Amino acid sequence: MPKQRLTKTDWILAAFRALATGGPAALKVEPIARSIGSTKGSFYWHFEGPTALRDAMLSYWEASALTRIIDQLDPLPPGAARLRKLADLLDLALAEPHGGARGEPALRDWGRFDPVVAARVAAVDEQRIAYVAKCLTEAQLPTEPHARLLYAANLGLEALAADGGSRISPPVHALLDLYGVPQMPPGYVP
Numbered sequence: 001m002p003k004q005r006l007t008k009t010d011w012i013l014a015a016f017r018a019l020a021t022g023g024p025a026a027l028k029v030e031p032i033a034r035s036i037g038s039t040k041g042s043f044y045w046h047f048e049g050p051t052a053l054r055d056a057m058l059s060y061w062e063a064s065a066l067t068r069i070i071d072q073l074d075p076l077p078p079g080a081a082r083l084r085k086l087a088d089l090l091d092l093a094l095a096e097p098h099g100g101a102r103g104e105p106a107l108r109d110w111g112r113f114d115p116v117v118a119a120r121v122a123a124v125d126e127q128r129i130a131y132v133a134k135c136l137t138e139a140q141l142p143t144e145p146h147a148r149l150l151y152a153a154n155l156g157l158e159a160l161a162a163d164g165g166s167r168i169s170p171p172v173h174a175l176l177d178l179y180g181v182p183q184m185p186p187g188y189v190p
Contacts (some may be wrong), residue, residue, distance in 0.1 A: 006038055006047045012060045015053055016107075024110045027053070058120045059177060066124050070131060080182045086135065087172035090154060101161040108155075115174035125151070130178030139181060150175050 015038045018026040026032075027050065029043045047053045069089050073082045099106060111118035133147035153175050177183075 005041055006036060010036060010054065011046055011056055015057055016099040016103055018109060020106045021101035024113055054116065058117065062120065062124055066127055080139050081184060082090045083139060083176055083181050084184050087176055090172050101158065107160050130160060140187060141179060146179065
């Protein structure tokens with residue numbers, strides 16, 4: 001059986017897994033290639049170099065961690081339904097194939113060493129916080145500083161899960177309970 005040709009996304013996901021397990025120092029072409037049974041030649045078929053991989057990783061992360069989530073939430077009724085579905089989606093994100101629970105904390109750590117990564121993470125953070133504030137407003141709940149507090153608490157819970165600590169499951173639902181966001185009725189499927 002012929003070997004399946006790797007895609008750009010295969011390389012991006014492999015790079016996220018490397019970042020999640022080994023930090024920014026693990027983002028070397030040869031070890032990533034070995035981890036997916038490929039060669040440096042395949043890497044350079046898809047990317048001009050490590051900078052292009054970094055930029056592709058950041059674009060992929062922004063699309064999956066922001067744009068796709070908002071696209072799934074916007075058709076829902078405003079308010080509690082969106083907030084509760086957001087909590088579901090954030091809980092699922094910890095199991096994603098691009099690093100799992102360690103993926104986003106590793107990306108944030110990378111930003112400490114790379115100003116391009118730091119700027120993109122900061123931009124996504126602000127967009128996420130603005131979206132949470134919009135959802136809180138729609139649910140007739142206070143937005144400031146609550147959107148930032150919910151967001152920061154979720155990041156902290158993710159970091160704890162990444163370090164192997166105990167995890168509240170699902171973490172964001174527990175936070176929404178504290179803020180009085182109504183539960184969806186049993187059998188409610190948004």
